[in-house]
Amino acid sequence: MNCIFCKIIAGEIPSFKVYEDEHALAFLDINPVALGHTLVVSKKHFTNLENIPEEDLCNLMVAVKKVGLGLKEGLDVEGYNLQENNDPVAGQIIPHIHFHIVPRAEGDNLHLWPQGRYEEGEAEETARRIKQAII
Numbered sequence: 359m360n361c362i363f364c365k366i367i368a369g370e371i372p373s374f375k376v377y378e379d380e381h382a383l384a385f386l387d388i389n390p391v392a393l394g395h396t397l398v399v400s401k402k403h404f405t406n407l408e409n410i411p412e413e414d415l416c417n418l419m420v421a422v423k424k425v426g427l428g429l430k431e432g433l434d435v436e437g438y439n440l441q442e443n444n445d446p447v448a449g450q451i452i453p454h455i456h457f458h459i460v461p462r463a464e465g466d467n468l469h470l471w472p473q474g475r476y477e478e479g480e481a482e483e484t485a486r487r488i489k490q491a492i493i
């Protein structure tokens with residue numbers, strides 16, 4: 359399979375690994391948003407949250423939690439953002455499920471998304487549409 363992350367997992371592409379267990383591998387992002395920006399990937403190839411079975415997702419999240427704590431302790435980081443870009447429209451470039459852990463510091467000048475407001479009735483209708491689609 360021509361997947362960069364599968365190749366990293368197989369050791370065919372080098373990476374700076376920070377954690378590995380039976381289910382997950384964590385390594386430094388090649389183009390970090392912040393020092394220590396780490397990717398935690400499932401060892402099994404799944405594209406995104408819709409494809410990964412619940413048990414595999416739970417195993418992956420256990421690794422995410424461990425690595426997040428490791429970043430805090432090891433890099434003396436106060437907090438981090440956790441992000442999963444789910445689908446190309448959301449910025450997912452590598453179609454192999456992974457979580458970004460981005461360490462944060464006071465005054466690091468990283469800005470999260472600008473927020474807006476709902477028009478009258480829009481929140482109610484939006485919530486209704488989501489609610490009726492959730493299985």
Ligand code: 5GP
Binds near residue numbers: 362387449453
């Ligand atoms: P996505 O946009 O799919 O959520 O994120 C993919 C991430 O993988 C990007 O932040 C990108 O910098 C990183 N990346 C892409 N290719 C490589 C690589 O070969 N090695 C490493 N370590 N990171 C990579």
Ligand code: ZN
Binds near residue numbers: 361362453
């Ligand atoms: Zn893959």
